[in-house]
Amino acid sequence: MSLAEFREAMKVNAQEIIVEMEEDHLNPVQAFMEQMLCRRAASKLLKKHQEQVIREVLQALSEIDDFHPARWLWNAGHPHIPLHAFFRSKREPVFRVMTLEALPQVVTVTVEYGAPISTSLIREEFRLRRDRRGQLGLERRQAVPH
Numbered sequence: 001m002s003l004a005e006f007r008e009a010m011k012v013n014a015q016e017i018i019v020e021m022e023e024d025h026l027n028p029v030q031a032f033m034e035q036m037l038c039r040r041a042a043s044k045l046l047k048k049h050q051e052q053v054i055r056e057v058l059q060a061l062s063e064i065d066d067f068h069p070a071r072w073l074w075n076a077g078h079p080h081i082p083l084h085a086f087f088r089s090k091r092e093p094v095f096r097v098m099t100l101e102a103l104p105q106v107v108t109v110t111v112e113y114g115a116p117i118s119t120s121l122i123r124e125e126f127r128l129r130r131d132r133r134g135q136l137g138l139e140r141r142q143a144v145p146h
Contacts, residue, residue, distance in 0.1 A: 013071075020091075037089035042082075045100060051083060053102050057109055058086055060128050060136035069095045069113045090116055098123065105130050110144055121146070 001009075024031035045054050058076035061067060072095060076086055088095045098110040107128040114122045127140040 034089060034091050035084070038084040038087040041087045041089060041096065042084040045097060046083070049100060049102055051079075053107075054083060054100070055079070056136055057100065057102070057107055057128065060107075060138070061109070061111070061126065064126075064138055064141070069093065069111070092116055094121065106139075107136060 042054075055076050058073045062070045062073035062076060064070055072088070072093075073086055075081055086095070087097070092115055094113055094116050096112045098112055099108070100110075101108045108125065109128070110123065110125045112121050112123045114120050123144045123146055125142050125144045126138060128136040129139040131137055
């Protein structure tokens with residue numbers, strides 16, 4: 001990716017964030033409820049797993065080429081961004097971590113994403129395995145019925 005491409009991608013990302021901020025300003029109650037749901041989702045994961053593991057899984061998901069929510073997860077490895085910022089409970093596009101099982105070499109994560117209408121939500125299970133450098137990479141991906 002060239003510097004010009006990077007700047008263009010950052011510009012698009014910033015514009016999307018500004019639009020969401022404007023929506024939140026117009027409907028603060030709905031924005032607050034979304035934030036609380038996302039904080040709760042992050043808190044549930046943090047009860048079972050270390051933050052570093054969760055961020056590592058989100059970062060690995062962001063590197064999957066044809067995974068639509070990857071564009072929202074690209075900076076999951078940055079610890080200064082709150083963990084709850086990567087989850088989207090009701091706001092479109094939805095992104096939820098349904099299950100996460102982390103072993104030393106293998107992580108299995110089930111995610112749900114897409115439009116908030118239940119018929120158009122996609123649920124997939126990813127099996128991530130550590131390579132010889134200790135980095136998580138996709139081993140298997142499969143659709144999971146609702």
